[in-house]
Amino acid sequence: MWDCVYSRSFCVLSLLVLSCVCNVTGQVRYSLPEETSKGFVIGNIAEDLGIDIKRLRSGRARIVAGDNSAYVELNTDKGTLAVSERIDRELLCKQISPCSFTLEMILEKPIELYEVTIEIVDINDHSPSFSKEEISIEIRENALQGARFGLDSAHDPDVGVYAITSYSLKPTDNFVLKYETHSDGSTNIEMMLQEPLDREKKEHFALVLTASDGGNPPKTGSMKINIIVLDVNDNAPVFTKKRYKASVAENATAGTFIIKVSASDADKGSNGEVMYMLRDMQEGLFKISEISGDIILASGILDYETAKKYELKVEAKDHGGHKDTCVVIIEVIDVNDNTPVISLTSFTNPLSENAPIGTTIAVINVKDIDSGVNGQVSCTMDKNTPFVIKSSLRNYYTLLTDQTLDREIHHEFNITIIATDEGSPPLSTTKTINLRISDVNDNSPVFEQTTYTAAVFENNSPGVSLFTVRAIDVDCCQNSRVSYLLENTQVNGAPASSLVSINAESGVIYAVRSFDYEQLRRFDIKVRAQDGGSPPLSGNATVQIIIQDQNDNAPQVLYPVQTSGSVVAEIVPRSADIGYLVTKVVAVDVDSGQNAWLSYKLQKAADRALFEVGAQNGEIRTVRQVTDKDAVKQKLTVIVEDNGQPSRSAVVHVNVAVADSFPEVLSEFTDFTHSKDYSDNLTFYLVVALAAVSFLFISCLTVIISIQVYRWRKSRNFYQSSLPVIPYYPPHYADTGGAGTLQRVYNYEVCMTTDSRNSDLKCVRPGSQSIISLDSGGTLTLPLPPREKPMFDDTQVRSLSNSFTYFCT
Numbered sequence: 001m002w003d004c005v006y007s008r009s010f011c012v013l014s015l016l017v018l019s020c021v022c023n024v025t026g027q028v029r030y031s032l033p034e035e036t037s038k039g040f041v042i043g044n045i046a047e048d049l050g051i052d053i054k055r056l057r058s059g060r061a062r063i064v065a066g067d068n069s070a071y072v073e074l075n076t077d078k079g080t081l082a083v084s085e086r087i088d089r090e091l092l093c094k095q096i097s098p099c100s101f102t103l104e105m106i107l108e109k110p111i112e113l114y115e116v117t118i119e120i121v122d123i124n125d126h127s128p129s130f131s132k133e134e135i136s137i138e139i140r141e142n143a144l145q146g147a148r149f150g151l152d153s154a155h156d157p158d159v160g161v162y163a164i165t166s167y168s169l170k171p172t173d174n175f176v177l178k179y180e181t182h183s184d185g186s187t188n189i190e191m192m193l194q195e196p197l198d199r200e201k202k203e204h205f206a207l208v209l210t211a212s213d214g215g216n217p218p219k220t221g222s223m224k225i226n227i228i229v230l231d232v233n234d235n236a237p238v239f240t241k242k243r244y245k246a247s248v249a250e251n252a253t254a255g256t257f258i259i260k261v262s263a264s265d266a267d268k269g270s271n272g273e274v275m276y277m278l279r280d281m282q283e284g285l286f287k288i289s290e291i292s293g294d295i296i297l298a299s300g301i302l303d304y305e306t307a308k309k310y311e312l313k314v315e316a317k318d319h320g321g322h323k324d325t326c327v328v329i330i331e332v333i334d335v336n337d338n339t340p341v342i343s344l345t346s347f348t349n350p351l352s353e354n355a356p357i358g359t360t361i362a363v364i365n366v367k368d369i370d371s372g373v374n375g376q377v378s379c380t381m382d383k384n385t386p387f388v389i390k391s392s393l394r395n396y397y398t399l400l401t402d403q404t405l406d407r408e409i410h411h412e413f414n415i416t417i418i419a420t421d422e423g424s425p426p427l428s429t430t431k432t433i434n435l436r437i438s439d440v441n442d443n444s445p446v447f448e449q450t451t452y453t454a455a456v457f458e459n460n461s462p463g464v465s466l467f468t469v470r471a472i473d474v475d476c477c478q479n480s481r482v483s484y485l486l487e488n489t490q491v492n493g494a495p496a497s498s499l500v501s502i503n504a505e506s507g508v509i510y511a512v513r514s515f516d517y518e519q520l521r522r523f524d525i526k527v528r529a530q531d532g533g534s535p536p537l538s539g540n541a542t543v544q545i546i547i548q549d550q551n552d553n554a555p556q557v558l559y560p561v562q563t564s565g566s567v568v569a570e571i572v573p574r575s576a577d578i579g580y581l582v583t584k585v586v587a588v589d590v591d592s593g594q595n596a597w598l599s600y601k602l603q604k605a606a607d608r609a610l611f612e613v614g615a616q617n618g619e620i621r622t623v624r625q626v627t628d629k630d631a632v633k634q635k636l637t638v639i640v641e642d643n644g645q646p647s648r649s650a651v652v653h654v655n656v657a658v659a660d661s662f663p664e665v666l667s668e669f670t671d672f673t674h675s676k677d678y679s680d681n682l683t684f685y686l687v688v689a690l691a692a693v694s695f696l697f698i699s700c701l702t703v704i705i706s707i708q709v710y711r712w713r714k715s716r717n718f719y720q721s722s723l724p725v726i727p728y729y730p731p732h733y734a735d736t737g738g739a740g741t742l743q744r745v746y747n748y749e750v751c752m753t754t755d756s757r758n759s760d761l762k763c764v765r766p767g768s769q770s771i772i773s774l775d776s777g778g779t780l781t782l783p784l785p786p787r788e789k790p791m792f793d794d795t796q797v798r799s800l801s802n803s804f805t806y807f808c809t
Contacts, residue, residue, distance in 0.1 A: 026050075027115035030081070034089035034120050039082055042072065042118065045105070046079025049114055053079045059107030063116075068092070068101040072118065081116070089120045090157040097122070097159040124162040124215035128154040130223040137191075140230045141199040148178070151189040154211035154221050161214040168210045175207065175227075191225070199229040200266045233271035236322030237263040239314075244328040246295070251337030254300030258286070261293045263316035263324055270319055279313040279325075286312060286330070295328060304334040336423030340368040340377045342431040345396070350436035353407040361387065361435065362399040366419045374423035381417050389417065407437040408474040439476035441533025447471045447541035454509070455546045458517040466500065469507045471529035471539060479533040487526035487540070496525045500545070509543065517549040518590050551595040551644025557652045559586040569633075569655035574626045582611060585618035585652055587640040597643035603651070604637050611656070613638055620654065632658050 028048045032040075046053050055061075056076045063069045073084040093099030100119040106112070130152060137149055156164045167189060169177035174197065179189040191207075205227035212218045239261065246259035265272040276293045278286065287298040295312070312328040345363040368375045379397045381389045386403035399415070413435045420428035447469060454467035473480040483504045489496045501510050509527075523545055530538040560570075560583065570583045589596040600618040602611070610630055612623045620636065634656035641649040 025112040025114055027117070029117040029119065031119045031121055032083070032087070033123055034087050035123060035125060036083050036087065038084060038086060042081045042083060044079055045074070045081045045114075045116065051079070051107075053077070055107065059109055059112070061105060061107050063103050064106045069103055071101075072103065074105065087120055089122050090126070092120060094157070095159055122159050122162055124158055124213065124219060126157045126162075127219035128156040128164050128211035128213055128221035130154050130209075130211070130221060132223060134224040134226065136226040136228060138228045138230050139193070139197060140232055141197045142232045142234075143193055143197060145193055145196055147193045148190045149192075151191055151209060151225070152223075153179075153187040153189050154223075156211075156213050156221075158213060158215075163213060164211050165214045165218075166212050168212070169225075170208050170210075174205065177209070197229050199231045199268060200235070203229050203268075205229070231268035231271050233267050233318065233320040233322075235266040235271075237265045237274045237316040237318050237324045239263045239316060239324050239326040242326050244326060245331070246328065247331040247333050248297060248302065249333050249335045249337070250302045250304040251335055252297050252300065252302060254297055256297040256300070258295045258297060258330060259328060261288075261295065261314050261316075261326060261328060263293070263326075265318050265322075267318070272318070274316050274318055277315050277317075279315055285310065288314060295330075302332050304332045308332050336370060336374045336421065336425065336427050338368060338370040338374065338421075339427040340366055340419035340421055340429045342366050342379075342417060342419050342429055344433065347433065349434075350438040351401075351405070352438050352440060353405045354440045354442070355401055355405060357401055357404065359401045360398060361401065362433065363392075364389070364397040364399060364417060366395055366397065368419075368421045370421060370423065374421055374427075376422045377419050378422075379417060379419050381415060385413055385415060387413070387415060405437055407439050407476065408443060410437065411476070412436045439479055441475055441479040441531065441535075441537060443473060443475045443479075444537040445471040445473040445482045445529035445531050445539045447527075447529060447539055450541055452541060452543045453546065454543060455548050456511065456515065457548045458515050458550050459552060460511055460514055462511060462513050464511050466509045466511055466545060467543060469502075469509065469527050469529075469541060469543065471507070471541070473529075473531045473537075475531065475533065479531055481532035482529050483532070485528045485530060487528055489524075489526050491523040491525070492520065496523075499523065500525060502527060515547045517547045517592070518553065520547055522546045549592045549595055551591055551642060551646070551648060553590045553595075554648040555587045555589045555598055555640040555642055555650040557585065557587045557640060557650055559584070560652065560654060562652065569657040570620075571657050571659060572622065572626065572634075573660050574658060575660070576622055576626055578622055578624060580622040582620040582622065582656060583654060585613065585620065585638050585640065585654070587618065587650065587652075589642050591642065591644065595642055595644040599641050599643070601639050601641070602636060603639050610634065610658075611636060620656075626658055630658050634658060 026049045028043070028045060030042050032042055045051075046056055051061075053076075056079055061074060061076050063072070063074055071083065071085050071087050072081055074081055089099050092101070098119055099122070100117055103116040103118065105114045105116060107114075132152070135152075139147075139149070154164055154167075156162070164187070167177060167179050167187075169175065169191065174193060174195040175191050176194050177189070178192055179187055181187045189209075207225040207227060208222050209225055210220050210222045212220045240263070241261075244259055244261055248256065248258050261276065263274050263276070265274050274293075275290050276288050277290065278288050285297065285299050285302070286295055288295045293314075293316075295314075308331065310330040310332075312330065313325060314328055315323060315325050317323045343365045345365050347362040348360070351359070351361060364379065366377050366379050368377045377395070379389060379391070381387065381399075386401060386405060388400050388402040390398050390400065392398045397417075399417075414432050415435055416430055416432045418428055418430050420426050448471070452467060452469060456464070456466050469484065471482050471484070473482050484502050484507045485504065486496055486500070486502050491499055497512070499512055499515075501512055502508070503510070507527075507529075509525075525543050525545065527541050527543055528538050529541070530536050572580065572582055585600055587598055587600075589598055598618075599615050600613045601615065602609070602613050610622060610624060610626065611620055611634070613620050613636075618638070618640070620638070636654040636656060638652045638654060639649050640652065641647050
């Protein structure tokens with residue numbers, strides 16, 4: 001950094017020394033157009049100065065002085081001088097001409113100094129321009145011919161032949177352009193009036209002043225000149241008519257417009273403003289608007305019999321004192337100036353909508369203070385109403401009903417009564433009376449639909465809102481107040497109120513309890529809407545409640561049946577082919593829809609699985625050939641899964657024996673069978689006990705039948721002998737209708753296994769009057785068919801059940 005500073009200081013110092021002790025060795029001058037692009041070669045300075053290019057390089061030739069040295073650069077390799085930055089002559093020299101700048105080039109060893117002068121030649125790159133694009137000049141219409149109006153000159157930064165050379169003005173109908181250029185280069189421009197102006201003929205002029213330079217083609221600039229002609233009061237007002245005629249009724253009120261007079265002045269502004277006034281006013285009956293010329297009735301007292309015509313003189317004057325006059329003739333017209341008067345003598349309001357036809361609503365009196373024909377009055381009313389008006393006595397009319405009324409269609413009527421006299425022209429008076437119609441409970445509530453459908457998912461919370469019904473009663477007030485009730489209907493033998501409830505005010509239906517799709521899928525209820533009338537009217541609607549399924553039940557396996565007391569196996573021969581059907585898992589799901597779509601898969605499989613299960617049909621098939629390494633006993637675990645969200649599943653175990661003969665299968669399962677000797681002995685004892693119980697049951701049954709026959713015979717004898725009936729209860733039998741020792745009837749099922757050597761006796765849980773079928777998935781209840789007459793009464797059956805239960809336990 002210090003070397004650079006030192007070098008520059010040394011160069012400057014050397015240049016100062018050279019300028020003092022040395023003369024310029026040589027000089028050269030170049031001419032360059034402005035706006036030349038960067039890199040343009042100005043000239044070969046080495047050739048022009050007679051310097052060898054090697055000398056330029058060895059002498060470290062460079063530009064060392066000049067305020068505008070940044071515009072050019074020296075190429076020592078080629079010995080040329082080129083443009084390094086775009087040159088704008090107007091920015092560099094403004095209006096100075098010619099425009100040039102001087103540079104100094106220095107060589108070292110020995111030191112030589114050369115002067116380079118570069119002249120910038122102007123080009124026509126600017127158009128003339130005015131300081132304003134548009135000006136306005138106001139000139140009075142009485143301006144003298146030859147009047148001059150100065151204008152601003154245009155400006156063009158170019159010089160020489162490219163400067164502004166001429167001006168022109170168009171159009172030249174009323175004005176011509178005069179301009180003069182001074183020695184200092186300034187221009188004096190004037191616009192001279194050569195034709196007089198008349199504002200009433202033409203108020204605005206639009207001129208264009210154009211400046212042109214000396215280019216080829218020349219460039220121009222323009223300015224718009226708006227000439228506004230100012231008015232001079234040189235015209236008098238003139239009426240459109242010299243004689244006006246008008247008429248006015250004798251009953252006209254003060255302020256009534258009669259006629260408008262009008263005068264025009266060709267001048268403008270305040271010079272064209274016209275003022276009106278009346279001359280020779282008579283009794284102050286009329287007055288005229290000073291600005292508009294409207295003549296109105298002032299006092300409002302006119303009488304045709306006193307004066308039939310008035311003649312007025314009107315004067316129009318502007319602010320310059322110019323005047324004009326006209327005559328206005330006003331005729332008074334005789335009219336029927338009294339209108340009929342309508343009054344109600346009696347009026348019934350409101351009127352009940354069930355009023356019969358011909359009911360009197362009002363008595364009307366009509367009067368007209370005019371005399372003769374002008375005082376004779378007829379009375380009418382609107383046609384589009386269910387009423388009629390009839391004349392009863394002189395000047396009296398009666399208003400009656402003509403049709404049946406319905407408040408729900410029209411709750412009120414505006415009845416317009418028209419009274420018209422027979423004058424010429426006739427005068428009429430209208431009177432509107434408002435008649436309200438009172439309501440009668442003659443409309444029942446109507447539901448928006450006769451049948452509604454609502455849906456709810458099963459397992460809902462009690463009290464949840466299911467649906468909202470709405471009924472509309474077009475009656476009014478208390479008669480339209482609707483309350484909602486549930487009809488006393490049955491759903492599967494139970495009242496509808498045990499399933500749903502309804503809000504009497506809002507019509508919202510709520511669930512009373514939780515629903516189960518598997519027990520009840522849909523039910524219908526009837527809703528009654530009742531109004532508050534007396535007597536009340538009602539309407540009905542049916543609401544269909546649809547219970548939607550949820551995945552709340554797991555799949556139930558029907559086959560193979562899962563047993564705990566024996567071993568059941570499916571046999572697969574060793575020669576079975578691929579795809580051999582071993583067995584099929586059958587399952588059901590009491591849900592519906594996709595919740596009941598079942599899929600099957602094996603839970604556990606060996607490395608070389610022998611079996612596979614169909615995902616959709618549950619078929620278990622072989623997937624490869626049986627080998628000697630495969631075990632005889634195969635236990636498969638199949639998962640049955642539904643498609644609910646979340647899904648539920650069930651597991652079934654399938655025993656498979658891979659063998660070609662039944663003895664081979666028995667030999668494999670011997671250990672498992674003999675391990676249950678204790679179970680076999682228990683089965684033997686249970687069979688003996690079952691035989692004993694059966695014998696005891698048959699004995700008891702015989703005794704009961706005998707007792708029943710005995711009672712029947714005894715009752716017949718009793719009826720024949722007319723003795724009092726004494727009920728008989730056999731010993732050791734108790735009546736369980738109230739507080740017996742056994743609360744329910746017990747059902748028993750004897751189940752035999754597939755192994756003939758084993759048997760099981762199952763004491764099943766108590767149940768009501770139904771048969772219970774057990775499986776691995778759940779309990780299906782099937783109702784017993786009805787019997788006409790039981791063989792035993794409840795006491796005997798319960799006693800036998802107690803005895804059998806005691807023996808079984």
